Amino acid sequence: MNLMEYKYKDMIHRCFRCGYCKFPTDWSDITNCPPYARFRLESYSTGGRLWLIRAWLNGELEWSPNLANIVYSCVGCKNCVEKCPHSFNDDVVNMIIAAKTAMVDEGKIPKAVGEFLTNVQLHGNPYGMAAKRREDWMEGLNLEPYKGQEFLFYVGCEGSYDTRAQGAARATAKLLQQAGVSFGVLGSQEISDGNEVEMMGEDALLEDLAKKNIKMFTELGVKKIITLSPHSYNVFKNRYPDFGGEFQIYHHSQILANLLKKGLIKAPEQADARITFHDPCFLGRWNEEYSAPRKVLAAIPGAAFAEMGRNKKGALCCGGGAGNFYTDFLGGSEDSPARIRAREADEAKANILAVACPNCLTMLEDAVKVEGLEDKIKVRDISEILTA
């Protein structure tokens, strides 16, 4: 790949490396780009990354595993897009994703990324687990397969396979049942939504997955989809239309807020709860949905709510995006974003750290443990709080 073939060749040099993008909305710290928060070397900041990409495409720098790590450490959280003051800000993250695509095309990607992509390609999920096991989370729930019900409940890979995230999938399904929502699931038919593979630059695989999913959804007559994960929500809503897939997409937080409002489910009283909420990037910055999960939490009788210092548009990502929940470029340090976030929840004096994303759930639960905060803070998906 050289610069001339790169989609953003006329733009990438415009990054001034001024570092506005290191900050959250309230300017409280320079650590709101997760990889920069983790490594604190300029090469890991947004600007550093863009300049390195340009140097690579320009021939100024050779490709190296370290370069690939730096590029792939971007979790696609879009804080930079939010904060860059320049008129090209919308494309800042796209410039990085396009560089990942260039690396994929040349087969020069970190090993963990390769594994992830291969697993998705071969098994339809990043863990490389058997399709059959996708149904593990449903055990004992008595769920119907999708056959024309009003909604398809699309669980996604984490909710299906990850033992912790399964809790959120189960809780959500139970709430939908309680409320009498007409819905079905795909069970072992389900395959990856493709959001992460796109964020990792594997466009062809996204297209493949999108087409397969669209075909399956269309054949089954799906019109409305509830997703457990904001990542699925994002790709279904914003990318599938490019491949001809037009469905009505809801994130489970939106459905739950609505069911609560209509009185179809009731939030149990939690007098001792002091809840804070961690905004998932793919619900928040990517889709500007900040209110639905907060409405859910506000409906819990007796519970107190406290924002963390960085919230909504300014939230610090848990570090799990763009496949990093699996590839883990940002782990292993007290400055891993998830651990910073766990400490922030503690500073907010929360005893429940609420999330609305299976990735955040696993990332933050691990972080709370490592921080030794597990006796003080429980990490819960909003659906789990409603079924407590």
Next chain:
Amino acid sequence: MSSIHQELVNIVGEDYASNRREELFTYSKDLGTSQPLWPEYVVAPKTTDELQAVVRLANETKTPIVPLGGGMTLAGLALPQQGGVIIDLKRMDKILEVNEQGRYMVVEAGISHGKITSYLKKNHPNLMHSEPGAPPAATVGGNLAIHGQGDLAHPYGFNTDMVNGLEVVLPTGDIARFGSCAVGSGWYTMHPLPDIGLFLGWNGATGIITKVSLKLYPCKKFRENNMFVVENEEFVPDVLFEISHLGMAEDLIATSSEIPPMMNRLHYISIINTGDSEEELEFKRHMTFDVQLAKYIRNGVGGIVSLYDERSRPQVSKSADWKKGGGFEYVGAIVPVSFYPECYRRGSEISGRHFIPYTVLGRVIGSCHSMMFSWSYAFNRADDATVKHARDALHETDELVMELNGTIWKPAIFGQKLMLERMDPGALRLMKEVKKILDPNGIMNPGNWEVD
């Protein structure tokens, strides 16, 4: 793996020391027109202990070290002129103390100005510090090391005049403290002794600033940008003098630029007025416009552009992208306010010669005691010819400052030479001695303020 690298890893841990090409590349460039200069190592200490160990290692091995804050000077001042170790100080960013009644705060020097402003706004809304117009990632230490000025320059002077105490790691790795903190008291005053002129403004060539007590000032509830305009540049010094007579403006800046057309050949004077109430603000508006500047309005040669606009953090770096080119650099000079007209005229000529839309700005420092006048030159990073034009324009401007009998602020190496050539011999000798005593091995940001 080289042994210095291994030592650095031993000091700060693997994640925060690098000799990999990608990190070295990144730190070999700054935002301006400077040619890349490659370090051999990059290290990011978290504590003063770690920093001391790094400096000791450098001193023992005679390895050059270059302290780095935000890296925002544009003038290449934190590029390693002679290789060695870049010490990225931004992990040293703790707020150690805020004394509300004593109006000061003690911080680690790698803290960003953006973080301080945000912290005070949240926790001490009645206090503020002087934030430079730089991108908010600029650090306190870096700014003091180049005698920066911020948004309280008009009432209180240079940011280096607002220091209440200092801790420095000397080139030997030892620590020295100055101000009341040096005698074990709080960090509430810089004077009477000892003096600190040895470190402020030295580009880190004499030591690395690690802790600073910053003076804080009253922060009024409301803050508005009142804009006045004149066409004749000769009026600017007097307008500034008149406003400065009131002693009320929080910041006072005159600008002119070719783009957008609205600014072309016109001089906009931004007067930041503040107040805790509408009455206080209206009183200030009244004194400013109905009294002090009334003659200009009456004569039709000056006009109120806008009042009441909220002041927001300047996003100056946008001007870097006027030409979709992602870069600009400026020469700043400290000059008498009376120089404004000449600086503007000559500057716009230089810009014209290099096909760059002119952009000039003058910020009043103190009660019109001086002004920081800047000439900005935008370039397109992807087009070497424009970079060269900007670089040439910068050099011509440095020479212009000398010709006008100004002083160059935060000069690049080229400008530093011009300044040193004209330096009083007594001062020059002293600078040399000081440097020799403090940094016998010449490891501290060598090439900067170097007297042959």
Next chain:
Amino acid sequence: MYELKFDPDLCMACDTQDCLVKCQHMDIDQEAARTEILKLAGGEDSFVLRDCVTCYACEEYCPNGNHPFYLIVKMQEELGMFPLPDPLVKSGVQVGIPFRGEPVIDEMEGTALNMGVFSPLLGRVAGSKLFEGLPIISHDSRKMFHYFCQLMYLHYGKTSVINERLDGIIQTLAAHGAKEIVHFHDECYGTYTSYAPAFGIEVPFKSIHLFEFLYNRLLELKDEIRPLGYKVVYQRPCSSRLSSDKHPFVAKIFDLISVEYMDREYKDENAMCCGATILGQKKEGSRVYCAEIQKKNIDDMKKAGGQICVFNCPACMQTLGMPVSKAGIMPLFMSDLCRLAIGEKVG
């Protein structure tokens, strides 16, 4: 060059001299008014040139279709008596110079919406049912000065600038091919329906006032209207004086969407200008006068019991929006109010 068509005979025969007698910013009796307006018509100096704050109102007060305000502005320029200090005039004149490339002429037919220099407000109309199907002219804020109606220069004593540039602007607009143009701002509407004819400038398209358009559109969407029930006051902008025949649509729209149109002193013909242009005027005391009329205006809104203050002009909104909301009244564009009425969300 274009010449103003002003008919002094009408003034001779005029039995009201309402133009100046009704002026809110000058105290002048009928006798003096006749003398002064005729002086101006004859090319002579008058104190009116100094005291006029350029509120546009006399253009509406004149019952005979003459153009007293255009005359005043023309004379201010001819006699070099600009209401604003020179640097403000220069800055104003330069504001309108396009500097970010040539406009892209996308062809359209039928009716189009012209944003003028308010492309940054596009978000307020794009995607709304109210404007569904209307192609938009001047949607790119980098190019918006190519669509600047220039009428602002009436505040600057600069009909020459308007006359010099307007032809080009009209051509650019016309190049899009729309036969009818709805103007987002009534200053544009005034330009093409009042100023241009007064100066004999030809306009090859038909102009539609935003309010008339909104009214008709709301009629079409009648079933979707949900009565809003708010108490509203209206801040009438100076340029609306150039299209007083369209002003009744304010009341008609309010009626249609069931908001209560509150009576206030500064209503209809007696509207009080937002003061934006007065702030910087040369005349001694202008800054304070501006603050005073703004205060009076807002006090009046409060007294009238307005919950919402409806604006049409973005400049008025910019000037008064903040103080209005500080007074506990919600500032809202007319188009946004109409959007609320059909159940749309406004940001």
